[in-house]
Amino acid sequence: MYIGSTSERGLHQTVFDVVGRAVNEVLAGRASAVDVTLTPDGGVRVADDGPGVPVEAAGDPGGPGLETLLTQMHPGEEPGGRRAVAMSLFGVGPCVTNALSSRLTAEVRREGVHWVQEYARGVALTSPTSAGPATRSGTIIAFWPDTDIFETTECSFDVLAERFRELAFLNRGLDISLTDERTPGASRSVRCRFPGGARDFVAFLDEQAGAPVHPDVIGFEREDPRLAGTVEVALRWRSSHDERLKSYANSEPTPYGGTHTAGFREGVAAAVNAHVRERRLLTETAPAPDLNVDQISDGLTAVVSVKLDRPEFSGSKRGVLGGAAVRASVAEAVREYLATWLERHPEQAAAIIGRITQDAGQD
Template sequence: MSEEPISYDAGRIQVLEGMEAVRKRPGMYIGSTGERGLHHLVFEVTYRAVNDVLAGRAGSVGVTLTPDGGVRVADDGPGVPTDEAGGDSGPGLEALLTRTEPAAGYAGRHDVTAGFGALLFVANALSRRLTVEARREGVRRVQEYACGVAVTPLTDAGPADGSGTTLTFWPDAEIFGDAECSFEGLADRFRELAFLNRGLDISLTDRRRSDEPRSVRLRFPGGAPDFVAHLDGQAGADVQGEVIGFEREDPRMAGTLEVALRWRGSGEERVRSFANSRPTPGGGSHETGFRDGLAAVVNAYARGQRLLTEADPDLDAERIGEGLTAVVSVKLDEPRFEGSTRDRLGNSPVRACVGQAVQEHLGRWLAEHPERATAVVGRIVRGARRD
């Protein structure tokens, strides 16, 4: 074996840019080249359309898994601008599909991408074929790409029937192998988005198997309380009583909050938290504020009703959370995420805002529903004493 040292200088550094970088290292952009990565592509393409709905520019989004392995995402918005400068609804078509940093920046609390993640150009780069149809200002324009490169010019294809954008892509088998999208996995994420955004109307259709077509339309005007009811239903929980829910806008955190919760008779705690519709399994300031407020109001009620004596210690978070199902959602103008996976919210003012809102709204509910309140808090106290 040679003892000659290996030198690393600038000449040995390989710099990859644009489409080449995405295709060479896809895992850096979408996490994996399996099912999870495929879902990431579908979500990123769909989020553009969802943002148009939440901004009031579109009414609905439809996602279809096609028989030939493609994914079609269609909306009835204004249509992606086809000129280089773009327009009010975002950057132009070419910028969206071929640039790593499109001209449009983060769109605030109604941007479900939370300002980061793979952009449309990643889906384009990792697709063996991609077609786009923009129906805008009475004209229908189409273009086709292969592995991120335009193979046809942007072409006028006649008058448009309405407005909107339809983007269809076929993931490259050389990158993803035989991985396939899961209908249930996609539906779960779209269902979350529909629960967290009352105005969203999104459908998912699976036409990959002619003998087993599936379709689901997701729209939940009830918001987070509907989400809590769904989580309880999924678990087959035996529940009684209403879901407690409230919303508030708070300028101190430059955003809005929505909280819904219900205690079941028993069982493990199920708390789901979100920031700008993004799941935050690592928790963060919004979830901490929720737990602060919950502990404060439950302990205050228990002592006010003399369910706890002066000698009793406060009820801890674990005991209060037993049998609890809750959804905590905040939407911020400038969310800040922490950790390598960005799964934890770091905006410090959010903690106090959420905690105060929980104390006020849950405290009011406990006062207005004394029979139900005594049953819930009494059960928590009895459980603590058994321990």
């Protein structure tokens, strides 16, 4: 139950349970990068260059220690709040991956010592053992999913790359790479690092879509005490007719939307309609009728990401975000920013309004 299934989806969750700890080391400023490798012998190796997991055998008080992390269901509260990514389904972390692996090896380089420990199906084969001095720091966890448990133990490079790319778009400070060494002579890799954040995400989503109506991706990030968090939004209209809206709460996908997407749509509609009314762009007499949300969303690519100290989700799968304050704050932020942007970019604004009103049948 802790990984959702024993299919490929559950297999990938074992990877995410280990990667999540390393990602949060980067987001907390303790590491600079995460490297994930699919090895030729069917294993997965996750490495970071952080300070290294504390080791109980060394009397390290920095806890939770390595053995606790790999064997206990709740080694402590998973990093929470807006500055962390929760990749485990139930916050249990690497211990589940360890239990579901035929073999797992942990290497820790910390405070000048290189520590090694091995496990089989969650049971320690050795205590953490010093393997000599270390000139650098970091943690490497390599594991081999148990073939007696999983329907397949072959991870999909594309599925993992998509999720890591998504995390890097949503967290500007993240640098994560994925390398596939399973096919001799045909290694492939991808590095995910996007300083432009959600703007880069929209540009990426638009690569295979229709031509953009305006060159600039509109985007901003704002902190709001009412949210106890931040909102980041990016959007651009295209010549195609479908709406492409991706939404996230604390870097988790919200496929069924919620208050953040409702607020986004309200804010966009308010800004566009205000701009249209001020310039009498629909009719020669005021007040002009409002364009509806569906008309305005036609051809829109957008990313809406909120990061909250205390997110409220609806449903067991956390696919819908709640919170009335979220809706009001996102709507206000989008309305204010987009209204200003349209005012300051008259040529691009004219192209956007022309695209919307043409398809709305209003010339």
